[in-house]
Amino acid sequence: MSQPHFRTCNLCEAMCGVAITTGLDLDGETPIVTSIKGDDADPFSRGHVCAKTIGLKSLHEDPDRLRYPLKRVGGEWQEISWDQAFDEVEQGIRRVQREHGHHAMAFYAGNPTVHNLGATLFAAPLMSALHSRNKFSATSVDQLPHMLAALQMFGHQLMLPIPDIDNTDFMLMLGANPAASNGSLMSAGDPMGRLKKITERGGRLIVLDPRRTETAKCFEHQFIKPAGDVYFLAAFLNVLFTDNVVSLGELKGRVTGLEVLKAAVAAFEPEDVEAATGISADWIRRTAHEFAAAERAVCYGRMGVCTQPWGGVSAWLVNAINVVTGNVDAPGGAMFTHPAVDLVGLTSSSPALRGSFNRYRSRVRGLPEFNGELPVAVMAEEMLTPGQGQIRGLITHAGNPVLSTPNGRQLEEALGGLDFMVSIDFYLNETTRHAHIILPPTGPLEHGHYDLLFNTIAVRNVAKYSPALMEPAENTRHDWQILLELTERLSANTPMEKAVWKRVRQVVDRLNGPEGILDLMLQSGPYGHRAGNALHGVSSTLLTLLEKLPPARKLARQFRQLQLATPASGKAIGLSVAMLKANPHGLDLGPMEPGLRQRICTPDGKVLLAPHIYLPELERARQEMPQGGKAKKGEMLLIGRRHIRSNNSWLHNSLPLVKGKNRCTVMVNPADAAALKVQEGEELRVTSRVGDIVIPVELCEDIMPGVISIPHGFGHHREGTQLSIAEGRAGVSMNDITDEQWLDSLSGTAALNGIPVKVSLANPPAKVKRVRKVKVERV
Numbered sequence: 172m173s174q175p176h177f178r179t180c181n182l183c184e185a186m187c188g189v190a191i192t193t194g195l196d197l198d199g200e201t202p203i204v205t206s207i208k209g210d211d212a213d214p215f216s217r218g219h220v221c222a223k224t225i226g227l228k229s230l231h232e233d234p235d236r237l238r239y240p241l242k243r244v245g246g247e248w249q250e251i252s253w254d255q256a257f258d259e260v261e262q263g264i265r266r267v268q269r270e271h272g273h274h275a276m277a278f279y280a281g282n283p284t285v286h287n288l289g290a291t292l293f294a295a296p297l298m299s300a301l302h303s304r305n306k307f308s309a310t311s312v313d314q315l316p317h318m319l320a321a322l323q324m325f326g327h328q329l330m331l332p333i334p335d336i337d338n339t340d341f342m343l344m345l346g347a348n349p350a351a352s353n354g355s356l357m358s359a360g361d362p363m364g365r366l367k368k369i370t371e372r373g374g375r376l377i378v379l380d381p382r383r384t385e386t387a388k389c390f391e392h393q394f395i396k397p398a399g400d401v402y403f404l405a406a407f408l409n410v411l412f413t414d415n416v417v418s419l420g421e422l423k424g425r426v427t428g429l430e431v432l433k434a435a436v437a438a439f440e441p442e443d444v445e446a447a448t449g450i451s452a453d454w455i456r457r458t459a460h461e462f463a464a465a466e467r468a469v470c471y472g473r474m475g476v477c478t479q480p481w482g483g484v485s486a487w488l489v490n491a492i493n494v495v496t497g498n499v500d501a502p503g504g505a506m507f508t509h510p511a512v513d514l515v516g517l518t519s520s521s522p523a524l525r526g527s528f529n530r531y532r533s534r535v536r537g538l539p540e541f542n543g544e545l546p547v548a549v550m551a552e553e554m555l556t557p558g559q560g561q562i563r564g565l566i567t568h569a570g571n572p573v574l575s576t577p578n579g580r581q582l583e584e585a586l587g588g589l590d591f592m593v594s595i596d597f598y599l600n601e602t603t604r605h606a607h608i609i610l611p612p613t614g615p616l617e618h619g620h621y622d623l624l625f626n627t628i629a630v631r632n633v634a635k636y637s638p639a640l641m642e643p644a645e646n647t648r649h650d651w652q653i654l655l656e657l658t659e660r661l662s663a664n665t666p667m668e669k670a671v672w673k674r675v676r677q678v679v680d681r682l683n684g685p686e687g688i689l690d691l692m693l694q695s696g697p698y699g700h701r702a703g704n705a706l707h708g709v710s711s712t713l714l715t716l717l718e719k720l721p722p723a724r725k726l727a728r729q730f731r732q733l734q735l736a737t738p739a740s741g742k743a744i745g746l747s748v749a750m751l752k753a754n755p756h757g758l759d760l761g762p763m764e765p766g767l768r769q770r771i772c773t774p775d776g777k778v779l780l781a782p783h784i785y786l787p788e789l790e791r792a793r794q795e796m797p798q799g800g801k802a803k804k805g806e807m808l809l810i811g812r813r814h815i816r817s818n819n820s821w822l823h824n825s826l827p828l829v830k831g832k833n834r835c836t837v838m839v840n841p842a843d844a845a846a847l848k849v850q851e852g853e854e855l856r857v858t859s860r861v862g863d864i865v866i867p868v869e870l871c872e873d874i875m876p877g878v879i880s881i882p883h884g885f886g887h888h889r890e891g892t893q894l895s896i897a898e899g900r901a902g903v904s905m906n907d908i909t910d911e912q913w914l915d916s917l918s919g920t921a922a923l924n925g926i927p928v929k930v931s932l933a934n935p936p937a938k939v940k941r942v943r944k945v946k947v948e949r950v
């Protein structure tokens with residue numbers, strides 16, 4: 172057995188340190204993972220890992236994982252050479268754009284793009300090289316409302332206030348289930364361990380969720396009706412203002428819009444929102460006072476708050492509560508990180524990179540752009556609706572939108588009609604089966620790793636580099652190499668551009684790809700040591716040349732900003748890749764510290780408490796506030812859920828992770844089940860505006876009456892995939908019934924929660940009962 176190799180698990184946001192040993196398979200040749208354990212010496216996760224980390228082994232050894240390019244010919248897939256694959260992809264993209272214009276090519280970037288260092292660095296240049304407005308990503312089925320609030324209130328889309336869970340006394344958590352998800356927009360090794368310390372030190376944590384989740388069971392829990400958060404948050408603020416317990420603390424004099432916010436929430440008396448939230452006015456009043464009285468408190472809202480009809484306005488109100496109780500930029504409140512690669516600092520001088528909203532709108536439905544992307548809920552209609560600007564081709568990178576975006580069946584239909592589609596992915600799955608060509612990258616253990624993005628949203632400043640553990644198989648390509656090759660092919664048209672690209676290659680080669688770029692970023696960052704020219708031999712002339720080329724412009728600007736970045740005083744420790752390699756467990760760089768004054772990106776340096784985009788939306792929410800009354804029989808609200816052993820749609824091909832009882836069930840409260848005359852294990856038909864699915868029932872006391880819950884990421888029964896284990900536990904896809912028209916209309920984020928559905932027993936009860944009885948007798 173080998174010495175343990177220390178690295179970061181990149182499967183979720185928690186960035187756990189793992190110790191991996193390797194050996195040889197029975198054939199005596201093939202390297203395999205012999206064990207994966209938590210790394211006790213990792214300063215961030217201190218030995219904690221979750222069950223999912225075994226997925227790293229499964230992925231590495233999965234015979235279904237693709238290694239070489241595939242081309243669809245008729246109904247068959249043929250393995251082809253990389254040269255042929257790149258040639259055909261280039262031709263396919265060029266043909267679409269020549270015949271139908273630049274916007275006819277779309278790009279979808281899935282979630283693992285940002286869990287992969289090379290892809291994080293090299294996906295953006297390829298997206299720009301397309302010159303298309305039709306760029307999409309998992310952001311608009313996820314955290315977009317938080318990024319919009321960060322942009323509106325603090326002036327930068329990545330100035331995300333992170334809950335300081337290590338130091339808070341009082342946490343109000345809405346729509347998150349870290350016991351399953353291991354935390355999101357609060358990257359933390361062992362998040363549950365850290366959260367439990369809050370109550371151990373005498374503090375409080377209250378979870379507001381329509382389901383008494385695994386997290387809620389560890390703390391205080393309050394049911395809230397799906398999509399009721401906006402009313403709860405507005406009433407909470409109303410109490411703070413009415414009872415005069417507002418205190419800006421250190422932010423005094425650095426906030427605008429306090430009176431506007433006060434007026435905006437004036438109409439939300441706690442009594443008014445009881446029906447819409449399912450929470451008593453008394454509870455809201457009491458909790459608001461307790462929160463305001465706590466020395467260090469933080470309100471935190473996540474998936475359940477973002478991906479629902481009032482996600483945009485709710486994300487704003489969460490931040491507003493933290494501001495008006497003096498808990499922003501204060502220890503134990505919501506704070507801003509100082510990561511070793513300071514993405515905010517690197518981009519804050521460029522208005523375009525700080526973020527954008529509503530510069531243009533989607534062609535068919537007119538939904539707003541965010542950060543150069545359109546909401547993924549419009550992707551299918553942009554493919555299906557003829558006319559100038561219709562999408563005719565698609566690149567997907569590390570995404571499975573057929574299972575992960577609303578109305579997956581409509582998207583399937585749309586993908587089937589595309590002129591050209593290429594997927595950069597190592598699985599032949601529900602989405603990539605529609606591609607004409609699949610370009611599979613190396614697996615996670617076969618390349619170096621550093622979390623650029625998740626360190627930007629982590630509860631502590633840390634840095635760790637994981638070099639590749641396994642040699643990639645011969646003649647395979649990393650994500651960044653695939654992305655760079657395509658970018659070059661689409662950009663180098665004239666002899667002059669070709670010459671410049673030759674130089675770009677030389678620079679990237681000299682830097683040894685992502686590793687060298689990371690090294691530059693670390694060295695020129697706040698913990699590095701070099702000011703001024705941090706670039707190994709990248710001449711100023713070359714940068715000037717690159718800046719003249721639109722596709723390379725972004726890269727060149729990034730390089731230039733690196734050159735300009737000067738280390739912040741006091742923090743520099745000479746951080747570099749070499750230093751991280753010498754410290755394989757990672758380095759702790761200290762807790763989050765106040766620093767908003769230096770970092771805020773708004774024009775006047777003040778926090779904007781009441782950005783104008785939110786006010787009409789809040790008023791509309793008030794006008795549309797549900798007034799209660801009994802729902803008709805069979806009418807319910809659908810929400811999602813995650814399981815600790817799942818990872819969106821793509822770890823279902825790992826046997827150790829999927830074995831055990833079926834998790835693709837619909838949770839129903841026993842009271843509702845009795846009314847529906849349905850029992851555990853029987854099947855329910857769940858119908859929304861866009862379609863229906865049939866799914867087994869799991870009775871559950873923990874779900875709010877009137878609400879049902881279904882996990883997403885299943886539905887592996889589709890023909891023509893290569894997922895032998897997932898196919899055997901196919902389940903059904905929740906996103907076959909989520910509705911592409913059901914949105915947070917402010918931001919365009921898909922509302923994957925709070926969806927009105929009708930439920931009924933799928934099979935005639937008599938038949939089901941008889942079958943069960945026979946089975947029992949046989950036993």
Ligand SMILES: Nc1nc2c(c(=O)[nH]1)N[C@H]1C(S)=C(S)[C@@H](COP(=O)(O)OP(=O)(O)OC[C@H]3O[C@@H](n4cnc5c(=O)[nH]c(N)nc54)[C@H](O)[C@@H]3O)O[C@H]1N2
Nearest residue numbers: 346347348352355397398473474475814815817818819924
């Ligand atoms: N095991 C596992 N871990 C994961 C993932 C995974 O698929 N599996 N995915 C990763 C990804 S990509 C992300 S973004 C994170 C997400 O991490 P979290 O934000 O923690 O997401 P969920 O676990 O989905 O928790 C959302 C909660 O919101 C509740 N909810 C639904 N509707 C409402 C509502 O209207 N109001 C309120 N207050 N609550 C509501 C749900 O019941 C659920 O408990 O997890 C990451 N980690």
Ligand SMILES: Nc1nc2c(c(=O)[nH]1)N[C@H]1C(S)=C(S)[C@@H](COP(=O)(O)OP(=O)(O)OC[C@H]3O[C@@H](n4cnc5c(=O)[nH]c(N)nc54)[C@H](O)[C@@H]3O)O[C@H]1N2
Nearest residue numbers: 281282283313569570571572575595596811819820821883
């Ligand atoms: N109903 C409902 N739908 C949801 C959610 C929900 O809570 N409810 N959650 C949403 C959220 S938060 C998210 S983030 C999205 C996720 O949506 P997506 O990102 O579209 O989907 P994933 O299931 O994460 O698929 C990831 C794909 O990336 C591939 N992959 C993994 N690693 C790599 C890599 O290193 N390189 C490359 N090239 N490919 C790789 C996998 O094979 C898989 O095909 O789903 C969203 N959909």
Ligand code: SF4
Nearest residue numbers: 180183186187221224
């Ligand atoms: S919580 Fe689990 S999946 Fe997430 S990084 Fe840690 S070990 Fe990996």
Ligand SMILES: [Mo]
Nearest residue numbers: 282309313314
């Ligand atoms: Mo996500």
